Amino acid sequence: xxxxxxxxxxxxxxxxxxxxxxxxxxxxxxxxxxxxxxxxxxxxxxxxxxxxxxxxxxxxxxxxxxxxxxxxxxxxxxxxxxxxxxxxxxxxxxxxxxxxxxxxxxxxxxxxxxxxxxxxxxxxxxxxxxxxxxxxxxxxxxxxxxxxxxxxxxxxxxxxxxxxxxxxxxxxxxxxxxxxxxxxxxxxxxxxxxxxxxxxxxxxxxxxxxxxxxxxxxxxxxxxxxxxxxxxxxxxxxxxxxxxxxxxxxxxxxxxxxxxxxxxxxxxxxxxxxxxxxxxxxxxxxxxxxxxxxxxxxxxxxxxxxxxxxxxxxxxxxxxxxxxxxxxxxxxxxxxxxxxxxxxxxxxxxxxxxxxxxxxxxxxxxxxxxxxxxxxxxxxxxxxxxxxxxxxxxxxxxxxxxxxxxxxxxxxxxxxxxxxxxxxxxxxxxxxxxxxxxxxxxxxxxxxxxxxxxxxxxxxxxx
Ligand code: HEM
Numbered sequence: 472x473x474x475x476x477x478x479x480x481x482x483x484x485x486x487x488x489x490x491x492x493x494x495x496x497x498x499x500x501x502x503x504x505x506x507x508x509x510x511x512x513x514x515x516x517x518x519x520x521x522x523x524x525x526x527x528x529x530x531x532x533x534x535x536x537x538x539x540x541x542x543x544x545x546x547x548x549x550x551x552x553x554x555x556x557x558x559x560x561x562x563x564x565x566x567x568x569x570x571x572x573x574x575x576x577x578x579x580x581x582x583x584x585x586x587x588x589x590x591x592x593x594x595x596x597x598x599x600x601x602x603x604x605x606x607x608x609x610x611x612x613x614x615x616x617x618x619x620x621x622x623x624x625x626x627x628x629x630x631x632x633x634x635x636x637x638x639x640x641x642x643x644x645x646x647x648x649x650x651x652x653x654x655x656x657x658x659x660x661x662x663x664x665x666x667x668x669x670x671x672x673x674x675x676x677x678x679x680x681x682x683x684x685x686x687x688x689x690x691x692x693x694x695x696x697x698x699x700x701x702x703x704x705x706x707x708x709x710x711x712x713x714x715x716x717x718x719x720x721x722x723x724x725x726x727x728x729x730x731x732x733x734x735x736x737x738x739x740x741x742x743x744x745x746x747x748x749x750x751x752x753x754x755x756x757x758x759x760x761x762x763x764x765x766x767x768x769x770x771x772x773x774x775x776x777x778x779x780x781x782x783x784x785x786x787x788x789x790x791x792x793x794x795x796x797x798x799x800x801x802x803x804x805x806x807x808x809x810x811x812x813x814x815x816x817x818x819x820x821x822x823x824x825x826x827x828x829x830x831x832x833x834x835x836x837x838x839x840x841x842x843x844x845x846x847x848x849x850x851x852x853x854x855x856x857x858x859x860x861x862x863x864x865x866x867x868x869x870x871x872x873x874x875x876x877x878x879x880x881x882x883x884x885x886x887x888x889x890x891x892x893x894x895x896x897x898x899x900x901x902x903x904x905x906x907x908x909x910x911x912x913x914x915x916x917x918x919x920x921x922x923x924x925x926x927x928x929x930x931x932x933x934x
Contacts, residue, residue, distance in 0.1 A: 477507040478659060485663045487914030490795045490823045497824040503810065510817040512797050514824045516831065516864045517808035522800055522818055523872040531803035535874065536817050538799055540648060545720030547728065552873070559877065562721070565703040566877050573700035575770050575884055577616050582889050583765070584626045585609045586896050587934050592629060596929035599902035603921045606737040606889075607634045610730040613885065618703045618725050619689045633681060634730075636674040641727050642916045643668075643675035682726065686719050725878075727918070732793040733882050735919045736868075737889055739791030740783060742909055742924050743838035745901035750840055754783055755894045765932070768891045770884040777891065782840035784886050788868040790838055795823040795915055798870060822867065823915075831865035833858055897928040 483489040496504045497514040504512045513522070522533050534550045541548045546562055549555045564570065585605060593600040608625035611634045615623040625631035646668070649656045661668050689704060697705070703725060704718060744751040757779045762768050773780055797819025804814030812818060827835045833842065842858040853859075869876035876882070893899070902925040906912050914920040 474505060474508055477510070478663075480506045480510065481656075481659065482663055484916065487916055487920065490915040491911070493796070493821045494824045494827060497821060497828075502808070504821075507817070509815065510799070511812065511819075512824075513807060513818060513820045514828060515808045515820075516825075516862055518818075518820045519825075519864065519867055519871060521805075521807045522802075522820060523798070523867075523870055523874065525872050531805055533800035533802060533818070536799035536801050537652070538645065538649070540652075541644060541720060542648075543716050543720030543723070545717065545724045546877070547724045548720070556873070559873075562703075562877060565701070565705075566881065568880075570701065571770075571880055571884065574617055574881055575888075576700070578613055578770075578881075578885050578888055581609055581612045581616070581622070581626055582885075582892055583934075584612075585889075586765075586892060588626055588629055589897070589928050590930055590934055593928045596898075596927055599925035599927045601923040602741055602926045603734075603738045603924045604630075604634075606734040606741075607631075607637075607730070609889065610734040610737070610885065611637075611726070614726055614730040615685075616702075617729075617881075618722050619685045620692070620697050620702045621685075633678060636678050637727060637731055638916060638918050638920050639671040639674040640678040641731070641918055643671040644723075645917065646671070647675070679723070682723050683719055686715065686722050690715060690718065728876075729878050729881070731918045733885050735791065735793040735921065736784075736788055736882070736886055738921055738924055739793075739910075740787030740886070740890060741893075741899075741926070742901075743787055743790060744783065745899060745926065747838050750783065750838060751894070751899065753840075754779055754890070755898075758891045758895050759931075762891075762895060765892055765895060765934075768888060768895060770888060773887040773891050774883075777887070778844060779840060780887055780891055782843035783890065784883065785843045785866070786838055786840040789826045789832075789866040790836075791910070791913075791919075792822045792826050792866070792868045793919065794868065794870070795826075795919070796917065797821045798874075820867075825865045825867070828865060831862040833861060896930065896932055896934060898931055900927040900929070901925075902927055 480489070483492055493504070493512060497512070502513060502515050506512050526532055532552055534552070537550075539548045539550065546555070546558045549558055585608065589600055589605060592598070608629065608631060611625050611631060612622040615621060623631050623633055625634055646660050646664070650660055664671075690708070744754060757777055758768070761776045762772070799817050799819045802812045802814060802816045802818045805812065807818060825831070829835050842861060845854050845858065846856040847853065848855045869879045903909055903923065906922055909922060909924060912922045
């Protein structure tokens with residue numbers, strides 16, 4: 472079927488179960504699976520390197536597939552390598568070590584506000600709170616502040632219309648582009664998505680109007696009225712490298728790429744910790760044994776002193792990669808992991824299958840942070856112990872090479888600070904008894920749509 476038409480994978484995406492189906496297909500058919508007449512999905516470590524890795528000047532490049540194109544230009548949609556490199560250089564100032572130091576203050580501000588809000592909403596441990604939603608408020612406010620110099624007030628209001636619409640907005644953008652460029656999809660996609668399509672269109676239009684409004688306000692704000700720290704766009708505006716359309720597109724990308732991904736990672740880590748209480752106890756012991764107050768918990772201090780926290784973060788990203796599907800690239804006609812693939816074939820590595828493949832991971836479906844705390848033989852320096860044979864390159868949550876995530880350092884700081892402060896301040900208990908398998912109940916539409924995860928938070932300190 473997939474050899475004849477793309478409709479299988481488009482339909483599969485519409486079910487939300489595409490990720491789980493791809494995992495089953497790779498299990499059944501092996502390292503290379505055909506998902507459309509012109510599309511191949513790979514599941515090997517070398518394919519990551521060959522498709523996404525840096526290449527020398529003389530080698531042909533794998534360009535992003537046309538599916539990334541959007542009406543408003545932005546860093547994620549530009550396909551030409553030279554144009555992309557220029558945009559990435561310009562935006563990378565906003566992700567420098569110096570910028571990150573300023574950004575960390577914003578992270579603390581909203582993490583602390585969320586901790587207080589969780590206590591209030593949960594009546595100090597009496598009521599369960601939906602942590603899926605709470606993390607979305609957090610990451611959305613942080614990105615809003617870092618991009619536009621003002622939050623969305625999601626944490627303070629314990630809700631946000633925009634947060635709820637973000638996945639629909641993101642899906643609709645891809646579908647709208649497909650319908651615009653391929654006439655057949657104008658018939659097929661409404662049949663596959665039904666009335667959801669028009670609901671998503673309304674949400675997308677409202678979200679876009681909101682982003683446009685914020686962007687315009689940001690561009691019109693005189694420098695003296697902005698916060699002291701530079702926001703994402705200050706560098707671009709200073710160098711006059713930004714048009715309103717570019718800023719519109721890039722702000723949409725940053726809101727989606729920077730908030731939804733980090734929120735997914737945080738809720739997955741919280742869920743897995745709660746499902747395996749001995750890991751939560753170990754993390755709590757590390758954090759409470761290392762720090763004596765919330766103020767001591769910083770990005771640098773957690774990086775230097777909390778090895779188990781680091782392992783929890785890596786393991787959460789492995790087991791629940793926020794970007795779980797293959798990132799499509801156009802093959803230039805070259806060899807991928809020993810197999811020649813003709814020019815123009817769309818290829819990618821299936822992140823979710825790789826993350827859970829028993830060839831690379833021991834007990835792959837289980838949450839075991841210890842696998843990231845590799846024991847080494849004193850004499851030989853070689854890995855020893857139960858996880859010595861694992862190939863950690865099989866987990867690439869931020870992708871790799873020239874198009875890898877630009878916000879990786881900010882994401883790690885957010886995740887470490889939030890998790891460390893949460894387990895320092897509260898004792899947690901999972902209440903989601905209505906969902907037998909929370910992980911399986913997650914739906915993948917390019918980004919994960921997650922079910923509620925109800926948690927009781929009993930205060931350990933006074934906030
Ligand atoms: C756990 C959190 C995150 C994960 C797992 C993640 C993952 C990824 C992945 C897999 C890509 C490559 C996408 C592709 O090739 O299609 C990407 C790109 C990108 N991410 Fe992230 N991301 C995270 C957080 C963030 C944050 C916090 C920001 C910024 C605020 C951010 C900004 C970007 C940008 C700008 C790109 C495009 C880079 C380029 O095309 O050169 N991400 N991210």
